Amino acid sequence: MERNCEINTHVVLAAVCFLMDRSYIPNECSVCKRSLRPSHSILRQGENATHMKISKWLVLALCVLGVGSLGFYLWHARAVRKARHWPTTEATVTSCQVASRTNLTQGKLGNHVVRWDDLAFAFTYTVSGRDYVSGRFYLMGNPSAQTVARDFPVGRKFLAQYDAAFPMTAVVKPGPLSHRALIAGCVCIGLAVGGMFYNRRWA
Secondary structure, eight states: OHHHHHHHHHHHHHHHHHHHTSOOOOSBOTTTOOBOSOOHHHHHHHHHHHSOOOOHHHHHHHHHHHHHHHHHHHHHHHHHHHHTTSOEEEEEEEEEEEEEEEEEEEETTEEEEEEEEEEEEEEEEEETTEEEEEOOSSSSOOSOHHHHHHHSOTTOEEEEEEOSSSTTOEESOOOOOOHHHHHHHHHHHHHHHHHHHHHHHTO
8 A cells, every 4th residue: 555655656756857857857766666667658658638629620710710700791791881881862761660570598507588579661762763672771780670660650751861773772870880790700710710820839
């Protein structure tokens, strides 16, 4: 029992010395003369296990997500800037209904109720003597349903913006830019670049 304890003590001491500076590793136990110095292959395995490489597929996926998010942001920004110069025409709100829905979900911390509002919004407008109907508030998305219901009741008249090349496309406003896509793209590309530098550093 005493021999085993002494061997274990030497093994722990050898491991600590190796991780610190490898300056002192006892060659053998003073009791049983068993070798305590780890083999070269074991040392190489320890070095390799200390710094694990990041999967190249994960880095590639982050690059794809980042480039895709930035591409979407640039496309949306260009579309919004272009829509801000669309011509306008008088429009009338013909439908503005809000349907509130609830759902009971179960979680580890208990049950909780999820509530959301569905918006049914539409307006009519005329271009070159032809009537059109649109249900788009922004080019992409819309404000909260309660905000639309309050500011755009049925019968309200306003100036809608439409695409002169495709008059069937019209919006109440072009809408804000999608900054979430820009942030997500920058974060993904930053993580991918960091992963590549990390792998190259410990190659």
